[in-house]
Amino acid sequence: MKLLIRGGRVVDPASGKDAVRDIHISDGKIAEEFAKPDRVIDAKGLVVSPGFIDLSARLREPGYEYKATLESEMEAAVAGGVTSLACPPDTDPPLDEPGLVDMLRRRAKSIARARVYPIGALTVKLAGETLTEMGQLRDAGCVAFSQANTPIADTQVLWRALQYAATFGFPVWLRAEDAWLAKGGVSHDGEIATRLGLPGIPPFAETIALATLLELVRATGARVHVCRLSTASAVELMRRAKEEKLPVTCDVGIHHIHLCDRDLGYFDAHCRLEPPLRSQRDRDALARAAADGVIDCLCSDHTPVDDDGKHLPFAEAEAGATGLELLLPLALKWGQASKLSLAATLARITSEPARVLGTQAGRLSVGAPADIAIFDAGAPVRIAAESLRSQGKNTPFLGYELAGRVRCTVVDGAVVYEA
Amino acid sequence: MQRNPQLNANGELQHLLSIEGLPRDVLTQILDTAESFVGVTEREVKKVPLLRGKSVFNLFFEPSTRTRTTFEIAAKRLSADVINLNIAVSSQTKGESLLDTVANLSAMQADIFVVRHNSSGAPFLIARHVKPHEHVVNAGDGRHAHPTQGLLDLFTIRHYKKDFAGLTVAIVGDVLHSRVARSLIHGLTTLGAAEVRVIGPQTLLPAGVEALGVRVFHDMRAGLKDADVIVMLRLQNERMRGPLLPSAQEYFKHYGLTAEKLALARKDAIVMHPGPMNRGVEIDSAVADGPHSVILPQVTFGIAVRMAVMSIVAGN
Numbered sequence: 001m002k003l004l005i006r007g008g009r010v011v012d013p014a015s016g017k018d019a020v021r022d023i024h025i026s027d028g029k030i031a032e033e034f035a036k037p038d039r040v041i042d043a044k045g046l047v048v049s050p051g052f053i054d055l056s057a058r059l060r061e062p063g064y065e066y067k068a069t070l071e072s073e074m075e076a077a078v079a080g081g082v083t084s085l086a087c088p089p090d091t092d093p094p095l096d097e098p099g100l101v102d103m104l105r106r107r108a109k110s111i112a113r114a115r116v117y118p119i120g121a122l123t124v125k126l127a128g129e130t131l132t133e134m135g136q137l138r139d140a141g142c143v144a145f146s147q148a149n150t151p152i153a154d155t156q157v158l159w160r161a162l163q164y165a166a167t168f169g170f171p172v173w174l175r176a177e178d179a180w181l182a183k184g185g186v187s188h189d190g191e192i193a194t195r196l197g198l199p200g201i202p203p204f205a206e207t208i209a210l211a212t213l214l215e216l217v218r219a220t221g222a223r224v225h226v227c228r229l230s231t232a233s234a235v236e237l238m239r240r241a242k243e244e245k246l247p248v249t250c251d252v253g254i255h256h257i258h259l260c261d262r263d264l265g266y267f268d269a270h271c272r273l274e275p276p277l278r279s280q281r282d283r284d285a286l287a288r289a290a291a292d293g294v295i296d297c298l299c300s301d302h303t304p305v306d307d308d309g310k311h312l313p314f315a316e317a318e319a320g321a322t323g324l325e326l327l328l329p330l331a332l333k334w335g336q337a338s339k340l341s342l343a344a345t346l347a348r349i350t351s352e353p354a355r356v357l358g359t360q361a362g363r364l365s366v367g368a369p370a371d372i373a374i375f376d377a378g379a380p381v382r383i384a385a386e387s388l389r390s391q392g393k394n395t396p397f398l399g400y401e402l403a404g405r406v407r408c409t410v411v412d413g414a415v416v417y418e419a
Numbered sequence: 420m421q422r423n424p425q426l427n428a429n430g431e432l433q434h435l436l437s438i439e440g441l442p443r444d445v446l447t448q449i450l451d452t453a454e455s456f457v458g459v460t461e462r463e464v465k466k467v468p469l470l471r472g473k474s475v476f477n478l479f480f481e482p483s484t485r486t487r488t489t490f491e492i493a494a495k496r497l498s499a500d501v502i503n504l505n506i507a508v509s510s511q512t513k514g515e516s517l518l519d520t521v522a523n524l525s526a527m528q529a530d531i532f533v534v535r536h537n538s539s540g541a542p543f544l545i546a547r548h549v550k551p552h553e554h555v556v557n558a559g560d561g562r563h564a565h566p567t568q569g570l571l572d573l574f575t576i577r578h579y580k581k582d583f584a585g586l587t588v589a590i591v592g593d594v595l596h597s598r599v600a601r602s603l604i605h606g607l608t609t610l611g612a613a614e615v616r617v618i619g620p621q622t623l624l625p626a627g628v629e630a631l632g633v634r635v636f637h638d639m640r641a642g643l644k645d646a647d648v649i650v651m652l653r654l655q656n657e658r659m660r661g662p663l664l665p666s667a668q669e670y671f672k673h674y675g676l677t678a679e680k681l682a683l684a685r686k687d688a689i690v691m692h693p694g695p696m697n698r699g700v701e702i703d704s705a706v707a708d709g710p711h712s713v714i715l716p717q718v719t720f721g722i723a724v725r726m727a728v729m730s731i732v733a734g735n
Contacts, residue, residue, distance in 0.1 A: 189626045190626050190627045191626070191627035191630035191631075193625070193626065194625040194626055194627050194628055194630070194631065195439065195601070195630075195631065196539055196540065196563055197539040197540075197560070197561050197562030197563030197564065197598060197601060198539050198540075198561075198562075198563075199562075200625075200626055202626070266424055266540070266543050267539070267540030267543050267544065269544075308516065311516070311517075311518055311544070311548075312516075312517065312538075312544070313517070313536065313538035313539065313540050313541040313544055313560075313561075314538070314539065314540045315538050315539060315540075315561070316538050
């Protein structure tokens with residue numbers, strides 16, 4: 001199959017190139033110019049970008065099929081222009097055995113939409129006690145190891161897990177959260193939580209855990225990706241760690257650069273997220289750090305939750321928001337507010353996550369995998385339950401009109417979505 | 420920000436969910452209406468027909484004796500039919516969701532839901548899902564709000580002090596877990612009390628509490644100085660020992676109200692407590708039963724205030 005994407009504004013964040021040109025695709029790869037394509041896609045007036053790479057998207061399989069299925073969420077991914085996604089291990093059972101990972105990969109392959117990169121559990125059942133068989137999980141296809149949203153309380157276990165992972169060069173992806181300080185909390189510990197009478201999680205639950213983690217990186221040399229920063233002080237710790245050339249990278253959830261605890265309003269359960277939405281100051285610091293590069297990537301932290309999980313009092317509601325289809329519009333909104341070029345904006349959801357993931361995708365140079373998103377940057381998207389393909393309709397942005405509509409998504413040289 | 424969910428399009432009280440965000444004139448209207456009901460509760464025939472034919476569902480997801488009883492008395496004095504549901508031991512244990520429970524009761528033609536729930540914000544969730552003619556009255560949600568308690572506290576203060584301007588009110592104890600304190604603070608700041616103080620150890624004061632418009636004191640003696648009103652908060656048994664406090668005895672030493680500490684307040688100071696009291700933990704018996712105490716009148720006023728709230732929401 002030879003595909004020609006003609007006349008689009010081709011933005012390749014990896015090279016910084018941004019120009020109107022054609023893209024040729026052959027045998028699933030980006031190719032040199034050729035004659036006689038099998039199919040021509042007219043991209044005039046549209047942006048042609050590497051497909052988006054989302055470092056955290058829950059597909060809910062196995063175990064939570066009532067919340068979402070691989071079919072529904074993979075449709076949502078390609079509808080959002082996401083061509084590669086990493087899925088955290090907090091399924092039921094967790095991804096702590098090679099068989100589960102193998103099954104997930106097979107299922108994903110048979111559906112043939114986005115590429116799925118499973119993240120294995122770092123400890124058995126995510127319980128923070130026993131190391132998983134990381135080598136075997138790696139062979140089954142795990143690209144990294146993580147605890148999802150369950151912190152390891154025992155620092156000895158964390159140290160040993162990092163030592164072991166470092167021995168074999170396995171990347172470890174962790175959220176920085178002190179299990180004891182966060183216990184029972186559902187919101188940012190501050191004025192808003194006090195007014196609403198919600199149990200808070202203090203900002204130092206993140207910085208204390210992050211300082212510990214960075215110290216263990218120094219000790220072990222483990223390659224650590226810090227997931228979902230939520231505080232301004234954590235940004236500063238990451239800035240210093242990077243200046244020190246520690247082998248660390250980090251990301252922020254797409255909601256946390258737009259929203260803060262004030263958005264909880266009158267107990268809006270859609271704003272019940274992990275980590276919690278924090279103060280305006282934190283939000284602004286995260287948005288700036290994503291712009292200046294201290295934060296490497298934006299991710300959707302896609303978490304489909306059914307209505308039953310959200311139609312509950314705030315503290316009892318299940319945490320998370322659907323995000324795959326909001327990644328592009330919210331990234332564009334942030335990029336515009338931060339006065340970034342389109343290439344710099346898209347880098348946070350293409351070339352940078354590709355680097356963290358260690359994939360060849362995320363760029364448009366000849367020979368790279370032909371994973372492409374074609375979108376209309378100015379076209380309005382109204383966020384509504386009916387228009388979301390994800391089974392999860394849970395988003396604080398319901399009713400918002402954002403800009404950035406995906407017209408066509410190509411994975412491995414095949415058109416997997418058109419609108 | 421959404422419109423305050425407890426007011427209708429005309430700015431009238433549709434539900435009573437929280438004192439926060441209620442305009443001064445709405446608060447005054449409730450207090451004035453309650454004033455008119457105090458007479459009713461003292462008559463031989465203690466009934467008015469304002470809610471005749473209406474059904475009040477007492478929906479208590481958390482155990483309560485005092486609040487539930489006073490709501491029941493208030494509804495009966497308004498001639499309403501009262502249905503008491505102790506949900507803690509029925510539907511919830513059978514796994515029925517909060518909204519399903521409410522939908523079922525709504526199908527039984529409720530007019531007013533009086534809701535107590537251990538989760539902050541639960542009455543807001545219910546208010547969003549009831550029919551337009553149904554009203555929700557929050558009887559205490561988690562740590563968030565207990566607006567009728569706050570209103571009866573305001574009523575009591577107004578009864579004894581006549582006016583809020585110039586008043587110094589000291590709230591002592593476990594503010595962190597107290598919905599009573601939050602509701603009273605919002606009421607006092609809205610009605611223009613000169614100074615609202617909170618007194619307690621750091622472990623019992625929530626983060627950023629100053630933003631509610633209060634002055635923070637850790638030294639009880641300094642905090643009580645020249646206070647017109649002292650509100651003692653209840654300390655839950657399970658919090659008397661553990662990471663927040665070492666012991667009930669040590670708490671009493673620092674934050675218990677004794678006659679000696681009370682003497683630092685103004686001579687005509689009143690002492691309040693939302694009940695139930697822990698004598699010897701937060702308050703000395705001599706003070707609780709002494710001449711400054713208005714703890715029992717609070718309970719009596721509570722009925723008039725709840726009558727006022729139910730009659731106002733049902734009338735809007």
